Structure formats: structure tokens, C-alpha cells
Amino acid sequence: MAKIYLSSPHMSGNEMKYIHEAFDTNWIAPLGNNVTMFEKEMCQFIGRTSAVALSSGTAAIHMGLKILGVKEDDIVFCSSFTFSGSCNPVLYLGARPVFIDSDNETWNMDPEALKKAYKKYPFPKALITVNLYGAPANYKEILKIAKEHNTPVLEDSAESLGSKYLNKQTGNFGDISIFSFNGNKIITTSGGGMLMCDNEEIKQKVLFWATQSREPFPWYEHKEVGYNYRLSNICAGIGRGQLEVIEERVKQKKNINKLYKKFFKDNKYITFMPESKDSDPNNWLTVIKLNDKCKVNFMDIINELQKNDVESRPAWKPMHLQPIFRNCEFFTSAKNGSISETIFNKSVCLPSDTKMTEGQVECVSNVVNKVILSEKGI
Ligand SMILES: Cc1ncc(COP(=O)(O)O)c(C=O)c1O
Known part of the structure; x- marks a missing residue:
């Protein structure tokens, strides 16, 4: 029997068409038609208006927390039962993860444990939900509780592209949502991620940070710390071929x-x-x-x-x-x-x-x- 993998890349056959387009037009860069189109096609598939293609799901969480205003010493509620990429970005920002257990009904964030956490910390800066192994969290309850406390939600949909909750694609339940296109995910760009929301201003700000925070000057002028987090036009081409299937x-x-x-x-x-x-x-x-x-x-x-x-x-x-x-x-x-x-x-x-x-x-x-x-x- 040939080796059987947990979840390995599976090409559709159309990826090379988009990669060739990038080569033929010399757009071998972290921008270009494939990046723009991959973002558009993800927006159409998920049903959100704004997307930023990034180098990983972890980078997308980092940018998502930053746009939600998470700073040093802030509390961020996180699902405990997840991959470390879900919560490492809380540490990048010097903030404090507070972990919430799972429930037996979803294996995702337990609304009862979340209520307990709110008793001690009524004002966390953000809450990160996870759709573990592709199974959506209990958004009916979690979003109600988060709303009562005015907490913005970052939905970590790294594993759940194509899953639905109440007939809606996951990636629609957070103020900000993210996806991962790592090699083991349901579709891959080899490595990559996407931040999604319904706010063009947020998109532009994340784009700015993800491309080294270059101010609009003729020379390189920087007032804020920047990151090199943009997805390559080649990888985005792979993503376009993958999204088709x-x-x-x-x-x-x-x-x-x-x-x-x-x-x-x-x-x-x-x-x-x-x-x-x-x-x-x-x-x-x-x-x-x-x-x-x-x-x-x-x-x-x-x-x-x-x-x-x-x-x-x-x-x-x-x-x-x-x-x-x-x-x-x-x-x-x-x-x-x-x-x-x-x-x-x-x-x-x-x-x-x-x-x-x-x-x-x-x-x-x-x-x-x-x-x-x-x-x-x-
Ligand atoms: C739940 C979850 N969150 C975040 C990530 C991070 O994504 P990436 O590997 O693209 O940085 C992953 C997977 O890799 C994941 O499974």
C-alpha cells in the first residue's frame, strides 16, 4: 500500500494556468493579478466584501488582532483546544491570552466557560473563536455573550474553508475572519492566509501594515512598524486554481x-x-x-x-x-x-x-x- 497522508496538497490541474500567466507577464512579486483576483474570488465564495491575501494564517491573525486594537497587557480570550498559530500572535503584541475550555457538543469554545472568564475579565480586548477540524463553534451563544460585553470577535477559520453554520459559510461570524492555505489545509497555496471583513478601511490599513507601512511619499518614509506579510502572486495563482475545486x-x-x-x-x-x-x-x-x-x-x-x-x-x-x-x-x-x-x-x-x-x-x-x-x- 502506498503511504497514506493525513491531509496533503491536492492540485486541481488549473494552478499552472495562473502561474504561467504570472510568468508570462513577469509579475513574480507579492502583488499582481492573481493576488487581486484570489481576494475577489474568496470574497465571492465566502460572501464578505473585503479580503487581504497574506503569507500565512498566523500573519492574518496577527494583523486581525492589531486592527482590533490589541496592545501590550490587553486580555484576549482564546480557545484552548487549537493549534498554537491561533494564539501566538497574542504574544507578538505583548498581550495576554486567557484560555477558554471546549464543550462536549462542539469541541470548540464552551459558552459556559466563557461566561466564567467574563466574570473575572469583563473587558477583554478581543475574543478568538476557532472552527476546530472544520467544525463551526457555537456562534449563536458565543456571539450573544461577546455582544453583551462589546468584545470584537476574530474568527479563526483556518481549518474550516467550505464549512457552513446556519447555512452561511464560516468566515462570516467574526468582525474579522481568517483562513489558512497551509499545505495541509483543504485548499493550499503552499503557505498562505487571508484576512476577511466587511470594511474597506480595515482592508487598506492591514494592506499598509503588511507591506512595511510605507507612507505615501516619493521616498521610503515610515511612521509605523511594518511587516512583510503579503502573499506572492505565484502562490495566489495556486490558490485560484485550488479555489475552483x-x-x-x-x-x-x-x-x-x-x-x-x-x-x-x-x-x-x-x-x-x-x-x-x-x-x-x-x-x-x-x-x-x-x-x-x-x-x-x-x-x-x-x-x-x-x-x-x-x-x-x-x-x-x-x-x-x-x-x-x-x-x-x-x-x-x-x-x-x-x-x-x-x-x-x-x-x-x-x-x-x-x-x-x-x-x-x-x-x-x-x-x-x-x-x-x-x-x-x-
Ligand atoms: C486553527 C488554526 N489556526 C491558525 C493556523 C495558522 O495558519 P498558518 O499555518 O497558515 O499560519 C492553523 C494552521 O496551520 C490552524 O490550524
Whole structure:
């Protein structure tokens, strides 16, 4: 069996057309027609008016927090159960992340834990939600609470391009939203990101910061710190070719999820990441959770898959358990420990590569079933 990847790049075939256009016109630069068009096409797909193509999702979060006015010593509420790129930019700005636990219904930010955090910190400067593994957060509740406290929301949709919540594309629920086009995402530009909003003034300011804060002078004049965060015209060309097949990729990811559910239907030791009735996730990664009766550890499964040349990985280790964030506060509604820690200790992200065949999904499932149902396990 050829190596099976977790979620690897999958070209549509049209990327080269846009790359050639850039070469033919000598626009090998962090600006050009592909950048402009990729932003326009993302606006059309998501349904927002303004977009800035950037070098990564992390850069987009950095610029998003900065435009929301986050400064030194400000409090920013962050989801704990996420990738570090979600909250590192809080530290870039000298601000303080305060971590919020997940709930069992979405595995995303728990509104009850959020309310607890507001009791201690009624005026955070911003709140970052995450749509984990493509599954939207509980925006009905979270946005209501944030509004009561007048907190602007940054929606980290890095993993959720093509997911919907209440029939609307994710990326519409934050005052600012961001996407990542890293190599492992549902579509990729090799590395890249996008900041989206509905405010042309915000777009122009982010564009200004992301291109070294050059003042409109004939010479290079700078009054503010700038960043070199713009997406290359070549990468944007890849993004345009990729965006053409986003609907197809969502269908493929959903089908992989459906197949795993079929192949695990008799395995009573496995549950799947929950899907709320309000959401229609892109199933970027299919994640399984082992129940308390299961005697094998998540690493037993990952190691056995690796022996079979199959890439899988643990769920994100929550940020409140990370050494770098050890001094940050954490709020949970769990009686003992935390919900995100329990999920982390019991879960495996299964390969969800859109190039996988049904036979490959079956092979992966057979390995997992065998480990769990082996004598060692049961
Ligand atoms: C939830 C989440 N936030 C932020 C990022 C950062 O994006 P990037 O890798 O493009 O910087 C990622 C992924 O890479 C992510 O999964």
C-alpha cells in the first residue's frame, strides 16, 4: 500500500494556468493579478466584501488582532483546544491570552466557560473563536455573550474553508475572519492566509501594515512598524486554481468521514467528533475519540498506523497545557480537569486526504479496528 497522508496538497490541474500567466507577464512579486483576483474570488465564495491575501494564517491573525486594537497587557480570550498559530500572535503584541475550555457538543469554545472568564475579565480586548477540524463553534451563544460585553470577535477559520453554520459559510461570524492555505489545509497555496471583513478601511490599513507601512511619499518614509506579510502572486495563482475545486474537496472530505463511520459502525469503543445540528462542517480531518471502556491508548493506534505507512496524529494538545502558555489563565466548566484535555488524551486524527480511495479508508479502518479489538485492547 502506498503511504497514506493525513491531509496533503491536492492540485486541481488549473494552478499552472495562473502561474504561467504570472510568468508570462513577469509579475513574480507579492502583488499582481492573481493576488487581486484570489481576494475577489474568496470574497465571492465566502460572501464578505473585503479580503487581504497574506503569507500565512498566523500573519492574518496577527494583523486581525492589531486592527482590533490589541496592545501590550490587553486580555484576549482564546480557545484552548487549537493549534498554537491561533494564539501566538497574542504574544507578538505583548498581550495576554486567557484560555477558554471546549464543550462536549462542539469541541470548540464552551459558552459556559466563557461566561466564567467574563466574570473575572469583563473587558477583554478581543475574543478568538476557532472552527476546530472544520467544525463551526457555537456562534449563536458565543456571539450573544461577546455582544453583551462589546468584545470584537476574530474568527479563526483556518481549518474550516467550505464549512457552513446556519447555512452561511464560516468566515462570516467574526468582525474579522481568517483562513489558512497551509499545505495541509483543504485548499493550499503552499503557505498562505487571508484576512476577511466587511470594511474597506480595515482592508487598506492591514494592506499598509503588511507591506512595511510605507507612507505615501516619493521616498521610503515610515511612521509605523511594518511587516512583510503579503502573499506572492505565484502562490495566489495556486490558490485560484485550488479555489475552483473547493466544493469538490468538501464533498471528498465528507465522503471520507462517511466511510469511516461505515467501517467503524460495529466498533463500540469509538465515537466521532460531534456535529451540531446548526453546522455543516467540511470534515477537514476526521477525528475519533476512544471511550472509557477502550483499553488501548491513542498512541497505540498512531504507532500501529505508522508501521503500516499511514500518517495520523493526536488531537491538538490544548494551549493551557503548553509550556509556553504555562502562566496564562484558563477557564473551564468541567468539575475535574478540562474537557479539551480529556479529548486530547483519547483522540486520533485519522488520515483524511482527498486523494484517498475507499479501499484505503477501509485499510486504515481495519488497522484501527484490529488494534482496538486485539487481545491487548480488549
Ligand atoms: C486553527 C488554526 N489556526 C491558525 C493556523 C495558522 O495558519 P498558518 O499555518 O497558515 O499560519 C492553523 C494552521 O496551520 C490552524 O490550524
